[in-house]
Amino acid sequence: MRSKLRPLCLAALWAFALAGSAHAADGSAVEPASGERETAIFAGGCFWCTEADFEKLPGVIEAESGYTGGKEPDPSYAQVSAGNTGHAEAVRVIYDPARVTYPQLVEYFWRTIDPTARNRQFCDVGSQYRTGIYWQTERERKVAEDSRDALLRSGKVSRVLTEILPATAFYPAEEYHQDYYKKNPLRYMYYRRGCGRDAQLGRIWGPR
Structure with missing residues (x-):
């Protein structure tokens, strides 16, 4: 059951996302949608x-919640939240590569998580709340591993426990979980x- 309760470029990317600007962090125009x-x-x-x-980031078309x-196969939320299926709560990000690149997605991702935590994030505890980057190509694997190594060298965090593994089947979550933040903003x-x-x-990354 759910509880109720290197460096400069990341900050620039985050500010760009929150502003929803039509320009990149360096002031240059963002590429138009490529289709x-x-x-x-x-x-x-x-x-x-x-x-x-992720849906705050220009170039992201949609982020889909899932497992x-x-x-x-095709687990339910009840099964995953019980912690017995081995799944992690995850998102499949659909994006326009002309507007945002895979390396930018990875850099952005780090600042949305605590990569030093094992099998938990904030008040949610269990392996279903672990963090991970699930690569689909060798290029994505290299990008993710290089980004992790750069993060460690930066000294910003003392360790990175986020798993970097080949992607396996992604199962979309139930409809009521999709866009939950829009459907139920107060909750x-x-x-x-x-x-x-x-x-x-x-505390980890500094002001956004």
Whole structure:
């Protein structure tokens, strides 16, 4: 059951996302939509929050909540939240590569999680709330591993426990979980604040 309760470029990317600007962080114009779509899969603890964070980023078309990395086919939320299926709550990010690149998605992802925590994120505890980057190509694997190594070298965090693994089946979550932050804004904000997510992110990464 859910509880109720290197460096400069990341800050610039976050500010760009929150502003919803039509310009990149360096002031240059963002490429127009290309009509192309690519996907990326991330686990960042509560998928409501991870979905909401990614949908703030220009170039992201949609982020879909779901489950990945487990043994049961097409699991339910009740099964995953019980912690017995091996799945993580995750999001499948659908994005326009002309507007945002996979390396930018990875860099952005770090600032939405606590990568030093094992099998938990903020008030949510259990392996279903672990963090992960699930690569679909060798290029994505290298990008993710290089980004992790750069983060460690930066000294910003003492360790990175986020798993970087090949993608397995992704199962979309039930419809009521999709866009939860839009459908239930008051409940979502109560949960997010009560969980201390943004307060902890501020302590790790500094002001957004």
